[in-house]
Amino acid sequence: MTSHDVVYRVRKLLREKSVGHLGTLDPMATGVLPLVLGNMTRLAQFYLKSDKRYEGTIRLGVETDTYDAEGEPVGPEQPVNVTVDRLRELAKRFTGKIQQTPPPFSAKKIAGVPAYKLARKKQEVELAPVEVEVKELEIVTQAGKDVRFRAHVSGGTYLRSIAHDLGQLLTVGAHLSSLRRTSVAEFDLEGARTLEQVEAGVATGSEQEILVHPRLILPGMPSVTADEESAAKMRHGMAVNLAEMSRAPLVKVFAGQTELIGIAARVAGTLFQPKIVLV
Numbered sequence: 526m527t528s529h530d531v532v533y534r535v536r537k538l539l540r541e542k543s544v545g546h547l548g549t550l551d552p553m554a555t556g557v558l559p560l561v562l563g564n565m566t567r568l569a570q571f572y573l574k575s576d577k578r579y580e581g582t583i584r585l586g587v588e589t590d591t592y593d594a595e596g597e598p599v600g601p602e603q604p605v606n607v608t609v610d611r612l613r614e615l616a617k618r619f620t621g622k623i624q625q626t627p628p629p630f631s632a633k634k635i636a637g638v639p640a641y642k643l644a645r646k647k648q649e650v651e652l653a654p655v656e657v658e659v660k661e662l663e664i665v666t667q668a669g670k671d672v673r674f675r676a677h678v679s680g681g682t683y684l685r686s687i688a689h690d691l692g693q694l695l696t697v698g699a700h701l702s703s704l705r706r707t708s709v710a711e712f713d714l715e716g717a718r719t720l721e722q723v724e725a726g727v728a729t730g731s732e733q734e735i736l737v738h739p740r741l742i743l744p745g746m747p748s749v750t751a752d753e754e755s756a757a758k759m760r761h762g763m764a765v766n767l768a769e770m771s772r773a774p775l776v777k778v779f780a781g782q783t784e785l786i787g788i789a790a791r792v793a794g795t796l797f798q799p800k801i802v803l804v
Contacts, residue, residue, distance in 0.1 A: 527552050534720060535560055538727050547572045547709055548680065553595050554581075556706030557717050562736075564803040571743055571788075574680040575710035576660070581703050583688040585670040588698030592628040592685035596700065603697040609667040615694055616662045616674075619687050624654040628685045657682040671702070711744050712737070739777075739785040746788070748777040756780040759787060764798045771795045780804075 528549045536544045545566040547559040556579075561569055585605045589596030629652070661677035676684060685701045692699025707714050718726075718735050726732040740748060747770060755765040759778050767789070770776050776797060778786045786804055789797035 554704040559712040567801045578708040579676045580705050583672040584702040585699045586697050589700040592689040593701040605670050605697050613664045619662050620659045622658045625657045626654045627652045747773045750779045762799050767797050768795045
């Protein structure tokens, strides 16, 4: 199932035309896929560079053309003789801000065309390296050719490329054999719901219980409850005075406890201009 498949199914279940997600999850991967509904899709812009956490397995000795288990092997399987200590030493080379070349089978675009479409047609794919940040890459265990890891990375980081590049360093080849995303920004597995739970919620009329409370999103951004006059101005895209928010560059503006009106940006002093209006 692709991320698009999940969006399509939720759109049908909730009868909501506007549904988006906060970062593609490869079909092979499992885990957290945050969805935004209706006007809330406009909040996706604040999650473009969100940190993500993963756990997964790298299989040593076999390189694939997609850098993961769904691809075709590139050459014969190689013998592997490496210790977990050596793997942990090599993992340090991938931490911090690094230049990473995305996999040829990826959504990165070349002259407006996704790289994976060119790769499937056996056309040459040359993607420029991009700077990403790997805040943590922990080698948890090693069992033969299978290496379990945990990672904390910036948005846009490909764990497939890390697996592939590790195989290159070892000169035996490697690919990503399993991957589970455990969090995206403030959204984690503990708060996640399965599609079956969404379906059950719709059937019982309790779909609101599935949604994340608006006060819990974008926790790094302060919230303010506007009075009726300021709320009305905000809804019409007019600048508002938020006296208690003189230092915050961006503020979540609420009417009451649950109605998120929008996000306002500080212009000067305590004057804020709506950046996006949700209602």
